[in-house]
Every structure is written in structure tokens, then in C-alpha cells.
Amino acid sequence: MRHLLSASDLGGEDVAAILDTADKLKQTLLGREVRKLPTLRGRTVVTAFYENSTRTRVSFEVAGKWMSADVINVSATGSSVGKGESLRDTALTLAAAGADCVVLRHPASGAARRVADWLADHGTSVVNAGDGTHEHPTQALLDAQTLRESLGELTGRRIVIVGDVLHSRVARSNVRLLHRLGAEVVLVAPPTLLPTGVRDWPVRVTHDLDESLEGADAVMVLRVQAERMHGSFFPSAREYAIAYGLNERRLARLPEHAPVLHPGPMIRGMEISHAVADSPRSLVTDQVRNGVHVRMAVLYHLLAGEETAV
Amino acid sequence: MTLRRPGEFVTPPGRLTHRSLLLSGVSGPAGDQTSFNDPSSEAGKGVHFVAPRTRAGAADQGEQRQLLAAADVARTIARIAHQIIERTTPDAEDADRVLLLGIPSRGAPLARRLAAKIAEFSGVTIPTGTLDVTLYRDDLRRRPTRALESTSLPVDGIDDALVVLVDDVLFSGRTVRAALDALRDHGRPRAVQLAVLIDRGHRELPIRADYVGKNVPTARDEGVSVQLRETDGTDAVLLRRRGTETSR
Numbered sequence: 001m002r003h004l005l006s007a008s009d010l011g012g013e014d015v016a017a018i019l020d021t022a023d024k025l026k027q028t029l030l031g032r033e034v035r036k037l038p039t040l041r042g043r044t045v046v047t048a049f050y051e052n053s054t055r056t057r058v059s060f061e062v063a064g065k066w067m068s069a070d071v072i073n074v075s076a077t078g079s080s081v082g083k084g085e086s087l088r089d090t091a092l093t094l095a096a097a098g099a100d101c102v103v104l105r106h107p108a109s110g111a112a113r114r115v116a117d118w119l120a121d122h123g124t125s126v127v128n129a130g131d132g133t134h135e136h137p138t139q140a141l142l143d144a145q146t147l148r149e150s151l152g153e154l155t156g157r158r159i160v161i162v163g164d165v166l167h168s169r170v171a172r173s174n175v176r177l178l179h180r181l182g183a184e185v186v187l188v189a190p191p192t193l194l195p196t197g198v199r200d201w202p203v204r205v206t207h208d209l210d211e212s213l214e215g216a217d218a219v220m221v222l223r224v225q226a227e228r229m230h231g232s233f234f235p236s237a238r239e240y241a242i243a244y245g246l247n248e249r250r251l252a253r254l255p256e257h258a259p260v261l262h263p264g265p266m267i268r269g270m271e272i273s274h275a276v277a278d279s280p281r282s283l284v285t286d287q288v289r290n291g292v293h294v295r296m297a298v299l300y301h302l303l304a305g306e307e308t309a310v
Numbered sequence: 311m312t313l314r315r316p317g318e319f320v321t322p323p324g325r326l327t328h329r330s331l332l333l334s335g336v337s338g339p340a341g342d343q344t345s346f347n348d349p350s351s352e353a354g355k356g357v358h359f360v361a362p363r364t365r366a367g368a369a370d371q372g373e374q375r376q377l378l379a380a381a382d383v384a385r386t387i388a389r390i391a392h393q394i395i396e397r398t399t400p401d402a403e404d405a406d407r408v409l410l411l412g413i414p415s416r417g418a419p420l421a422r423r424l425a426a427k428i429a430e431f432s433g434v435t436i437p438t439g440t441l442d443v444t445l446y447r448d449d450l451r452r453r454p455t456r457a458l459e460s461t462s463l464p465v466d467g468i469d470d471a472l473v474v475l476v477d478d479v480l481f482s483g484r485t486v487r488a489a490l491d492a493l494r495d496h497g498r499p500r501a502v503q504l505a506v507l508i509d510r511g512h513r514e515l516p517i518r519a520d521y522v523g524k525n526v527p528t529a530r531d532e533g534v535s536v537q538l539r540e541t542d543g544t545d546a547v548l549l550r551r552r553g554t555e556t557s558r
Binding site for chain 1: 442445446450451452453454455456457458459460461462467491494495496497
């Protein structure tokens with residue numbers, strides 16, 4: 001594996017290998033005094049973030065540092081991007097400066113793939129940490145890990161994904177990965193927040209959240225991405241919350257074993273109520289914790305083994 | 311991206327007939343008698359295809375030789391258990407807290423068997439655990455990505471304990487070096503000792519074992535294969551000449 005650009009790049013064996021590695025890393029780091037492994041000593045990881053992020057950026061940085069890689073953060077503000085440097089030039093600069101791996105977040109869908117193409121001759125790995133409304137594969141991996149811890153094997157499990165599917169790269173990566181793992185995915189959204197072509201996805205689509213909660217094994221709530229909305233997709237925040245927000249009444253409809261996930265950042269009172277966000281059924285902090293281990297596993301698989309022939 | 315696990319078995323092509331012939335008359339689940347032909351394991355240490363032999367010591371066209379049969383393996387483990395009791399006196403009043411940590415894959419069942427024998431001989435139950443050293447190896451970048459094995463340490467941790475590391479074969483010493491580094495990140499044992507079933511020589515680091523089941527003079531291009539019931543369905547130690555293949 002040279003790059004991680006899309007959840008569809010990952011075969012079933014790759015997913016199992018990464019999640020198993022993440023499990024073992026979690027186990028070996030549990031309760032130890034020194035949370036530092038020498039595995040990626042001397043490797044350099046650059047996180048290049050052209051969009052805001054707390055969780056993804058921090059967990060990639062922690063993951064790299066716990067494995068002794070040198071992690072350098074570049075953000076669009078404060079770098080030459082502000083002076084008008086193109087993405088290609090920035091990518092070539094990072095590779096020339098010695099990056100073994102570039103972790104890229106970018107507002108344009110397909111940006112990670114473009115950078116991987118530009119760096120084809122440099123031996124630099126590219127990890128897509130979110131590109132526009134396209135994909136966010138490491139989020140899907142950590143969601144799968146969190147679901148697996150809670151439910152066991154995901155084959156035949158029904159996972160409900162509710163919210164702003166149209167703008168959600170998390171939804172796209174999760175649909176691909178969960179389908180690969182044999183889960184049944186149900187998408188719930190207002191018609192205005194569903195992408196064209198969703199009929200071709202391996203999912204069931206509905207507009208009725210209450211009905212879909214019956215018999216669900218987990219609910220994944222998506223953030224309403226106001227920053228990507230240039231138009232009115234629903235009448236008001238209040239109306240959205242009433243029709244598609246996960247509140248206590250709806251949580252009661254959900255089978256007892258089923259957890260609630262949210263990729264963060266949560267907009268409380270909109271897609272998820274305070275009570276649900278803080279309930280023991282919510283695995284939001286587990287997701288963040290697993291995010292570190294999953295990203296360690298991804299870096300391990302990309303950087304630890306021998307150089308693969310390009 | 312494909313992963314090979316240490317302990318994943320590969321049957322080499324063209325050897326099947328040969329194997330099934332040799333297997334006749336051998337007790338134990340024959341289906342498990344496959345090759346451990348994993349380039350990601352420490353070179354030459356762990357091992358290549360070897361079919362078990364029916365009589366100890368008999369040569370098979372000069373190709374492979376059984377060093378220890380099942381009964382020898384049991385006796386050797388019992389002897390090491392006695393030596394550990396002698397050296398660490400776990401039943402004494404002021405004894406150190408002794409822990410046995412097996413290095414996966416075959417060190418782990420060996421550690422459990424040693425603990426069972428020590429309990430049988432001394433009446434003291436010694437905690438065991440496993441310590442995966444993959445993340446600490448110095449040859450990660452020379453091989454395809456390795457799968458990780460389990461690490462599970464006794465709940466009380468390793469601080470101030472007398473830790474006995476357990477592995478099947480001592481060869482270059484690099485696995486033990488990695489284990490010592492891993493231990494350091496888990497805590498500070500009072501002392502660390504090493505128990506191995508086979509010492510085959512060819513050390514590349516200043517490391518020696520405190521307890522050795524059997525010293526086996528080998529050539530570098532030979533392979534020593536330890537087979538255990540838990541991982542391979544049978545107990546045996548085999549030596550195989552690899553011909554012109556060199557281990558590194």
C-alpha cells in the first residue's frame with residue numbers, strides 16, 4: 001500500500017489488516033508508562049491542512065509522534081499558500097524537503113489523488129484526510145473500528161447514517177467501507193441533502209428517521225455542513241432538528257445495544273441533542289481515541305515496511 | 311498490501327507428495343504439518359518446511375534431521391522449569407516477583423508450559439504474559455510490512471519484577487534486543503533473564519541466554535524449526551539444511 005486516498009482502495013484484507021493492527025497497538029499502549037514506539041524513527045510525516053480541523057489533525061500528529069516519526073504541520077494560513085502558491089508547488093516542496101508521507105486535507109474533491117499523481121516519482125505516500133465532499137477514509141476506518149468494538153463483526157449489521165449526506169465525505173467513505181465489511185447501510189436525509197446518483201450506492205435511502213431507527217444496530221449522525229451550503233436546503237435549523245435531529249425520544253426507539261456515533265464537530269441542538277451527545281450510548285470520545293490507533297496503523301502500513309516497487 | 315504473519319503457514323509447491331509420505335506413521339493432526347516459510351521471521355531462525363520424522367536422528371537424504379522428539383521437548387521444558395526454580399527460588403519468603411513473558415509466536419505457549427511445570431514442581435503459580443516485539447525490530451524496513459502479535463502483560467505490570475523472557479530459538483539475538491527495548495517502555499524490571507528452547511549460535515549482538523534447553527551447533531544456512539502442539543499440532547524440533555540458500 002503506497003497511498004490511502006479512498007476507502008475503495010482498500011480490499012477486505014487490507015481493512016482487516018489495518019483494524020487488527022490498530023487493535024494490537026491499542027492493546028500494547030494500554031496502561032503503559034512510555035507511550036512511544038520506535039517504529040517510525042527517522043521518518044517524516046507532514047500534515048498539510050487547507051481546511052480547519054481539530055480531531056483529524058491532532059490524531060494524525062499524536063499517531064505519528066507516538067511512533068517516533070517527525071511530524072510537521074503546515075496549514076494554509078501561515079504558509080506560502082497565503083502568498084498564492086499552487087497546491088502542486090506546495091506538494092513538490094514538501095516532498096523535496098524530505099516528507100515520507102503527506103497527510104492532506106483540502107476543500108477540493110480529488111485533491112489527494114492529484115497530489116499523489118504529482119508525487120509519483122518522489123516515493124512520498126499521500127493520505128487523504130478529507131478532500132471536499134469526496135472521501136475521508138481514515139474516518140471510515142475509525143468508525144468501523146468503533147462499531148466493531150461495540151457490535152463485533154459487522155456482517156449483516158444495519159447501520160443508519162443520518163444527516164447532510166450531500167456534503168459529507170464521511171458518509172461516502174463509510175458507505176464504501178461498511179458495504180465492504182458486509183454491513184447494511186441505511187441513509188436518512190431530506191431529499192435536498194441527498195446527492196444525485198445516490199440510487200446507485202449500495203444503500204437503502206429513506207426520509208423517515210423514526211422508522212429507520214427500528215431494528216438499527218447503530219446510528220451515525222452527520223454534521224450539517226453550513227460552510228458548504230450556498231443555498232437553502234431546509235427551511236430552518238429548528239425544522240431540521242425536529243425532522244432529522246437525534247433526540248432522547250428517538251434514542252428510546254433505538255434498540256438498546258445500538259450505539260450513537262458522530263464524526264465531530266457536533267452541532268448540539270441541531271443534528272444531535274445535548275442529552276444524546278452526553279449519553280453513555282454516544283461513542284464520540286471512543287471514536288477520537290480509536291482515531292489515534294487507526295491512524296497509527298495506517299502510518300505503520302504505509303511507512304514501516306520495505307519500500308515497495310513503484 | 312499483503313501481510314504475512316509470523317506463524318502463517320505456507321506449503322511450498324512440489325513438496326506435497328514428499329510430505330505426505332513422511333507423515334505416514336506420525337501421530338498428531340497431519341493437516342498442520344506445513345511449512346513456516348516466512349521471510350519476515352528472523353532469518354534462519356524460524357524456519358522452513360520440515361516434515362517430522364518417525365525416528366529421531368535419522369537422516370533424510372542429508373536434508374533434515376529431528377533434533378528433539380515430543381518426549382524430548384517435554385523433558386527439556388521440565389528441566390528448564392527446574393532451573394528457573396533453582397535460580398529464582400519463587401517459593402522462598404524474600405523471593406522476587408517472577409514473571410514469564412513469551413515472545414510470540416512460539417515463545418508464548420512455551421512460557422505457559424514452563425509456568426505449568428513450575429507450578430507442578432514448586433507449588434508456586436507464576437504469572438505469564440506475551441510481549442510482541444515487532445514494533446521494536448531493527449529490520450522492519452527490510453521486509454514487507456509485518457502483522458503485529460498480541461502483547462499482554464500481567465495486571466501488576468513489570469516494575470521491580472524478575473522478568474524471564476521466553477523464546478523458542480536464540481539465533482542472532484536481535485529479537486531479544488528488541489524485547490529488551492520493548493520492556494523498557496513498559497516499566498523497569500529488577501532484572502531480566504532469558505530462557506530459550508534452542509540456542510543455535512551465530513549471535514550478532516552481545517546477548518546470551520540464562521536457561522538453554524539444547525545447544526545446537528548449526529551452519530548459518532540451516533534452519534531450526536520448533537513445532538509446538540499449540541501452534542503446529544505436534545511437539546518437535548527439526549534441523550534442515552537449506553542447501554545453497556543463504557539466510558542473509
